[in-house]
Amino acid sequence: MRLHLFARILLLCAAVSNITTDAFISPASILSRSKLHLSSDFTLYSKTPTPSTPPTPSYPTLRGTSTDSRQIVSQTSTSAYRLRHVLLASESAAEEVMTLLKNGKLLFTEVARTFSACEITRSKDGEVGWFDFSGHDVSDHPLDPILPLSIRSELAVSTSMKPGDIEMFTSERGVHLIQLVDVMVDVSAKTKTRQRSDANTWSTAVDPSNPKKQLYYTLETMGCQMNIADSERMSGQxxxxxxxxxxxTSPSSSADVVVLNTCSIRDHAEQKVYSYIGPHAKRKRSGESVSIIVAGCVAEQEGEQLLRRCPEVDLVLGPQYANRLGDLLEDVNNGNQVVATEPEFIIEDITKPKRDNKVCAWVNIIYGCNERCAFCIVPSTRGVEQSRTAESILEECKGLVQEGYKEVTLLGQNIDAYGRDLSPKRKFSDLLSMIGSIPGLERVRFVTSHPRYMSDGVVDAVADCESVCNSFHIPFQSGSDKVLREMGRGHTRRKYLNIIEKIRRKIPEAGITADVIVGFPGETEGEFEDTLKLMEEVKFDNVNTAAYSPRPNTPAAEWTNQVDDDVKNERLQRINKLNLQHAKERRARMVGGFEKVLVESRNVKNPKQVFGRTGGGYVVYFEGEIGELEGKIVDVKITASSTYSLTGELC
Known part of the structure; x- marks a missing residue:
């Protein structure tokens, strides 16, 4: 295979060797980010509490509508674009390169270094840089030596590309492959902003009487790993x-900026938000200078309703704006209330996240979800699927290695969907192999897999790549085919069990965890028992269990065949009991064996101990000095087990 690929590369290099290039003229400089403007039609917020009626999700996150994020880009106020470029001699050569890209054999940056005949961009991995298309039809444009007028004109009117896409264009210079790397957007176009008429009453963190005061923030995170990663990005900003x-040592009541990053996956999430921000709202009413920010999924779900119920809040921030907090907070400090919840394309971060762990880091590879399960609010709160470019993901992972991180966990609501929204499409298995090959990266994990899309290639990548951990998180949600159909999961009980069989056959020691819901509308006792039987067949290392909770803007919430709370609670207790039994059994089998453990931190309950995880995801505690062991992979003999952890001795 390697020899065949090398021969193809030689042919392609020969095909581009006769193309000539013009003298270098540098591209336009990066445009500064646009500031927010005030919206004159944004109504004043009432201080009178009103019932919380979540708004209908905005296009294109509404169920049944288009889920192509290119439509978000086309409707976004884009101020600048970042491009990469490859110049080839013929369409046949370009099509050959596109095939290599699609098959995950090469990155676009590698194509530029290896194949491109453009002397200006080849040494920069094809980088053209940031520029806008205003004046694209002007002669003597700085981009003339790279992208002729005919191509710039096509790009200026094109609405079919999104970041990560690669398209082919032809000019007098040859055939161009152009990758849209990123877009720079003006958030004001989709942000509702209103200057407070009572700004003297509602003080923000910036105190005009003491502008040099050092400000401090507190950030509370609820929910999943995606929220944790978003919080790290907001902390960095x-x-x-x-x-x-x-x-x-300081009380939370002394924070100048209060951020609550919320989760709406369970019922009563809104009440938890109001309960948390209540004391800080009271501070604000008493005249203290404090900015209150509600971010995350409840913010997206509630939107302006949240401000009407709690007018002390300054900023409502949906997940897609987590990396624009700095821009939005600036407007808050000018005495405005801001609501940022409209669908938006998630641009690459310009600031580094403030990571909470020195050894392990989260890396987003795809945002949003297109699945529309009948019980799930995530597509309405986190929007449509948006895959990052492989180049940007690899660059972030390599940067983490340089900073001393040993492990990364790749994040996606449906991680197996990675790349299917790009053009040409990519495969998660190829990306996983690329990341697993980064020198110095000791371990790679990923969540969350979807049984409808999980491929044999992912199992092969885990089995074949030493640094990819033998750990899988694959929610099954129910063991009944009837319930799975009504949930809209797109897989059957048999398909799920086939995936588990493939994993156990190829990676017998793999750790497998899952999610399950009991008491879904219409679930009978027999269908619930099908779930228990599936758990008995698999014997998971752990299952995150939950009783069904109706969520706003989900089909199942409107169904009349809701299961009684008493029945749901009784089933939850039974499934939890079985889960505890299996978790204990799975860990007990490890006693007496040896495991490689990546040491993450000190055990706060026992300062003499450190803890880390095995490749399969088991937490292990053992005596050791954190200063010597942190970030190292060590051999540990397992001496005891409990329900959710192991105890061992350093070898």
């Missing part, structure tokens, strides 16, 4: 603004 984390 706050610190980039010289707003520091509140010292541990």
């Amino acid at each position: 706050l610190q980039n603004l010289n707003i520091l984390p509140l010292p541990p």
Whole structure:
């Protein structure tokens, strides 16, 4: 295979060797980010509490509508584009390169270095840079030596590309492959902003009487790993603004900026939000200078309704704006209330996340979800699928290695969908192999897999790549085919069990965890028992269990065949009992064996101990000095087990 690929590369290099290039003229410089403007039609918020009626999700996150994120880009106020470029001699050569890209054999940057005949961009991995298309039809444009007028004109009117896409164009210079890397958007086009008429009453963190005061923030995170990653991004932006984390010895009531990153996956999520921000709202009413920010899925779900119920809040921030907190907070400090919840394309971060762990890091590879399961609110709160470019993901992972990180966990609501929204499409298995080959990266994990899309290639990548951990998280949600159909899961009980069989056959020691819902509308006792039987067949290492909770803007919430709460609670207790039994059994089998453990931190309950995880995801505690062991993979003999952890001795 390697010899065949090398021969194809030689042919392609020969095909581009006769193309000539023009003298270098540097592209236009990066445009500065646009500031927010005030919206004159944004109504004043009432201080009178009103019932929380979540708004209908905005296009294109509404169920049944298009889920192509290119439509978000086409409807976004884009101020600049970042492009990469490859110049080839013929369409046949270009099509050959596109095939290599589609099959995951090469990255676009590698194609530029190896194949491109453009002397200006080849040495920069094809990088053209940031520019806008205003004046694209002007002669003597700085991009003339790279992208002739005919191509710039096509790009200026094209609405079919999104970041990560690669398209082919032809000009007098040859055939161009152009990758749209990123877009720079003006968030004001989709952000509702209103200057407070009572700004003297509602003080923000910036105190005009003391502008040099050092500001501190506190950030509370609810929910999943995606929320944790978003919080790290927001922390990085706050610190980039010289707003520091509140010292541990200081009470939360002394924070100048209060951020609550919310989760709406369960019922009563809104009530938890109001309960949390209540004390800080009281501070604000008493005249303290404090900015209150509600971010995450509840913010997206509630939108302006949240401000009407709690007018002390300054900023409502949907997940897709997590990396624009700095821009939006600036407008808050000018005395405005801001609501940022409209669908938006998630641009690459310009600031580094403030990571909470020194050894392990989260890396987003795809945002949003297109699945529309009948019980799930995620597509309405996190929007449509948006895959990052493989180049940007690899660059982030390599940067983490340089900073000393040993493990990354790749994140996606439906991680197996990675790349299917790109043009040409990519495969998650190819990306996983690429990341697993990064020198110095000791371990790679990923969540969350979907049984409808999980491929044999992913199992092969885990089995074949030493650094990819033998750990899988694959929600099954129910063991009944009837319930799975009504949930809209797109897989059957048999298909799920086939996936588990493939994993156990190829990677017998793999750790497998899952999610399950009991009491879904219409679930009978027999269908619930099908779920228990599936768990008995698999014997998971752990299952995240939950009783069905009706969520706004989901089909199942409107169904009349809801299961009684008493029945749901009784089934939850039974499934939890079985889960505890299996978790304990799975860990007990490890006693007496030896495991390689990546040491992450000190055990806060026992300072003499450190803890880390095995490749299969088991937490292991053992005596050791954290200063010597942190970030190292060590051999540990397992001496005891409990329901959810192991205890061992350093070898």
